[in-house]
Amino acid sequence: xxxxxxxxxxxxxxxxxxxxxxxxxxxxxxxxxxxxxxxxxxxxxxxxxxxxxxxxxxxxxxxxxxxxxxxxxxxxxxxxxxxxxxxxxxxxxxxxxxxxxxxxxxxxxxxxxxxxxxxxxxxxxxxxxxxxxxxxxxxxxxxxxxxxxxxxxxxxxxxxxxxxxxxxxxxxxxxxxxxxxxxxxxxxxxxxxxxxxxxxxxxxxxxxxxxxxxxxxxxxxxxxxxxxxxxxxxxxxxxxxxxxxxxxxxxxxxxxxxxxxxxxxxxxxxxxxxxxxxxxxxxxxxxxxxxxxxxxxxxxxxxxxxxxxxxxxxxxxx
Ligand SMILES: [Zn+2]
Numbered sequence: 509x510x511x512x513x514x515x516x517x518x519x520x521x522x523x524x525x526x527x528x529x530x531x532x533x534x535x536x537x538x539x540x541x542x543x544x545x546x547x548x549x550x551x552x553x554x555x556x557x558x559x560x561x562x563x564x565x566x567x568x569x570x571x572x573x574x575x576x577x578x579x580x581x582x583x584x585x586x587x588x589x590x591x592x593x594x595x596x597x598x599x600x601x602x603x604x605x606x607x608x609x610x611x612x613x614x615x616x617x618x619x620x621x622x623x624x625x626x627x628x629x630x631x632x633x634x635x636x637x638x639x640x641x642x643x644x645x646x647x648x649x650x651x652x653x654x655x656x657x658x659x660x661x662x663x664x665x666x667x668x669x670x671x672x673x674x675x676x677x678x679x680x681x682x683x684x685x686x687x688x689x690x691x692x693x694x695x696x697x698x699x700x701x702x703x704x705x706x707x708x709x710x711x712x713x714x715x716x717x718x719x720x721x722x723x724x725x726x727x728x729x730x731x732x733x734x735x736x737x738x739x740x741x742x743x744x745x746x747x748x749x750x751x752x753x754x755x756x757x758x759x760x761x762x763x764x765x766x767x768x769x770x771x772x773x774x775x776x777x778x779x780x781x782x783x784x785x786x787x788x789x790x791x792x793x794x795x796x797x798x799x800x801x802x803x804x805x806x807x808x809x810x811x812x813x814x815x816x817x818x819x820x821x822x823x824x825x826x
Contacts, residue, residue, distance in 0.1 A: 515582065520546065521818050522573050522581045522624075524566065525631060525810040526588040528555050528605030528658075532807055533569045535577040536815040542642070543812060547576040559599075559608035566614075567621050574622070583625045584618055585818030587634030587810040594676025594826075597628035603695050605658070627818040631810050632661035632769075633670055633679060635803070638813030639767050640665040643805035650764045652757055653803075654681060656750065656772035659695060660703040660710075664761060670817065672826070681757060682707065688749035706750035708772050715742045729775045740778060747779040751786025754800075759792050769803035 518539040525532045534548035549572055554565055570584060590602030590609055597615020615626040629637075636653030645651045649668045655661040660682030664671040671678045682703035683696050692704035704710045708725040715721065715728050719738050723731070731739035754766055772779070784800070791798065803809060820826045 515819075515822070518579065519582045520577045520579045521815040522570055522577065522584045523811045523815040523818070524569060524584070524586045525634065525807070525814065526553060526562070526566065526586065526606075527631065528589055529553060531565060531569055532811065533573050534808075534811045535573050535581070536811065537578065538819075543815060545808060545811065546578060547573070548811070549573060549576075553606075555606045555609075559606070559610075559612045562606065562609060563612060563614070563617050566618065570618065570622060581624055583627065583818040583822045584622065585634075585814035585816075586614060586618065586626065586628045587631040587814040587817075588614065588628060589631050591675075591677045591680070592628050592630050594629065594672045597626060600675065600677070603659070625818070625822055627814070627821040629670070629676070629814065629817050630661070630663070630679075633663040633672075634810035634813035634817065635769060636663035636665055636679075636767065636809075636813065637670050637816050638805055638809035638811065639769075639803050640668070641816055642812050643809055644767050644801045644803050645765050648765045650762065651767055652681075652754070652761060652763050652765075653679075653767045653769065654750070654754060655770040656707055656768070657770035658708050660707040660750075661770075662757075666761070669820075669825075681753065684753050684756070686749050686753055688745055702749060702753045706746045706753075706772070708770070711742055711746050711772065711775075714745070715739065718742065725771060725775070729779075732778055733776055743775055743779050744782040746772065746775070747782030748786035748789075751783035751788075752790045753786075754783070755787045755790025758787075758795055758798060759790070763795075763798060766798065766800045767803050768800065769809070773802055 537546040591600040598613040602609035651665040662681030663679035686702040689704040694701040
């Protein structure tokens with residue numbers, strides 16, 4: 509989708525973040541000072557109606573954003589839950605939060621509807637790129653993003669750019685072996701992965717196994733804050749196991765900064781202290797300058813990230 513003419517300011521890119529519940533779209537306006545969000549819309553994904561219905565919702569959202577854009581968009585960037593083939597922009601795999609999303613040719617469909625270059629990437633990759641360019645890791649060149657929400661996603665920024673890998677799947681850290689998760693069945697179908705203990709759904713399942721009570725992650729954190737032993741055990745285990753894995757990943761990637769995002773990051777000081785102990789247990793001594801920070805851009809990070817990804821593809825930089 510590369511263009512041959514140099515892009516001149518100002519221009520706009522339509523950017524969309526597709527989650528299992530909500531679809532967030534925005535018009536991102538670029539000028540000499542950088543990108544700003546010019547207008548945004550939030551709609552229900554209607555995931556339960558299947559993949560083709562989600563494509564219809566996506567097309568409707570893009571039409572509405574196009575009408576609001578001050579300039580005709582030069583590209584469309586889309587971040588979505590699931591694994592995305594980076595070349596074709598189609599969905600290789602999506603879990604039960606988006607039934608029927610696997611196999612959907614998202615980029616081809618949107619390109620045909622709107623006749624504009626389209627780039628599609630995984631939502632955590634989009635989040636990481638947004639934070640690396642304009643948020644918590646602005647100015648950093650080598651970072652990892654760990655998103656601990658319902659699942660456990662990740663992404664790698666290396667030399668300032670997103671690491672895609674052979675297919676586009678690089679950074680799926682949630683599917684790393686963890687001794688604390690030994691024998692537990694993961695959302696990917698394999699066993700013993702860190703997602704089983706360190707994600708929000710993992711914390712809820714482990715607490716249920718221990719107590720027989722079905723509580724939300726937020727309620728479990730509150731109980732841990734109140735000193736309940738079972739809740740403290742589960743939250744500490746989640747933090748420690750994740751920290752240990754992060755230490756291993758940093759040893760592999762020679763990372764400068766780790767950005768933590770997702771709802772589990774609200775689990776409090778007990779979780780964070782355990783994460784730091786786990787990290788110290790595995791991280792090589794030579795990484796004493798590693799910083800671990802919380803994401804700062806919130807829901808705007810994947811919007812900026814998907815726009816930047818589309819821009820990089822447009823310029824032929826990917
Ligand atoms: Zn897994």
